[in-house]
Amino acid sequence: QSYLNNALTLLPKNHWSSNYEFSLRLFFLSAKAAYSCGNIEKAYDSLKEILKEGRCLEDKLDAYCLYVTILTSEGRIEAWTTCCEVLSKLNETIPDSVDVRMMGAMVKQTGEMLGKISFDNLLEMQELDSVFHHTLKFYTQLIIIAFWKKPQMTPLIACRMIKLSLDHGVCKDSIFGFVQYAAVICHQSKEVKYIREACRIGKAVM
Numbered sequence: 001q002s003y004l005n006n007a008l009t010l011l012p013k014n015h016w017s018s019n020y021e022f023s024l025r026l027f028f029l030s031a032k033a034a035y036s037c038g039n040i041e042k043a044y045d046s047l048k049e050i051l052k053e054g055r056c057l058e059d060k061l062d063a064y065c066l067y068v069t070i071l072t073s074e075g076r077i078e079a080w081t082t083c084c085e086v087l088s089k090l091n092e093t094i095p096d097s098v099d100v101r102m103m104g105a106m107v108k109q110t111g112e113m114l115g116k117i118s119f120d121n122l123l124e125m126q127e128l129d130s131v132f133h134h135t136l137k138f139y140t141q142l143i144i145i146a147f148w149k150k151p152q153m154t155p156l157i158a159c160r161m162i163k164l165s166l167d168h169g170v171c172k173d174s175i176f177g178f179v180q181y182a183a184v185i186c187h188q189s190k191e192v193k194y195i196r197e198a199c200r201i202g203k204a205v206m
Helices: 002-009 020-036 040-053 057-073 076-089 100-115 118-122 130-149 150-168 174-188 193-206
Strands: none
Touching: 002 020, 020 040, 020 057, 040 057, 057 076, 057 130, 076 130, 100 150, 100 174, 100 193, 118 193, 130 150, 130 174, 150 174, 174 193
16 A cells, blocks of 8 residues: 555656556555555545546446445445436436335346246356446446345345346356346245246356
C-alpha cells in the first residue's frame, strides 16, 4: 500500500489528461490495496476519484464493482442502490418491488425454459459474450445483497440471470443465478419433481 501511495504522490497535476490509463490502474490498485489492509476510507477515496474522472462507464465498472463490494461488507443499503444504478446504465431495470403473482409467473417461465434443456446441453452451453459479463457480475453482487436486505427480490434476480445466460452464454457468475433459482423452487414446493429439477440444475452448475 505504501508503494502505491508513493506512486500517487509522483503523478503530475494533470495526470488524468496526460496519463489517463495509468491513472486508472494506479488508483484502482491503490483502492484494492487499501481495502485489503482495512483502510476503508482510503479505498473509498481512490474509487471515488475513478468514478469522478473516468471518461466512460466501461472505465468505471471495476471501480463500481469494488465500491459495491466494500459497501456490502459494511452492510450499507447504498450497496443495493449503487448496484441498481450501474445495472440501469447497463440497460437493465430493477423494479422497487415485485408482487407475488408476477414473481410466480417469472419462476414458472424460467422453469419452462430450463425444462426444455437436457442435462448434457446445460453442461455444453456456450461461454458468455463479453458484453454481458459485467452485467452478470453486478447481478451476482445484487443477489448477494438481496439475500440479506431484500430476500423477496431473490427469485427475480435469479430468473433474470438465467435468462441472460441462456440467451448469451454462461460465465462463473451465472452459477449464482442457477443455484439461487434451484433454492427458490425447493423453497416454494416440496413436490418431488421440483426437488429433482433443483438437483439437476445444481449438478449441472457444479
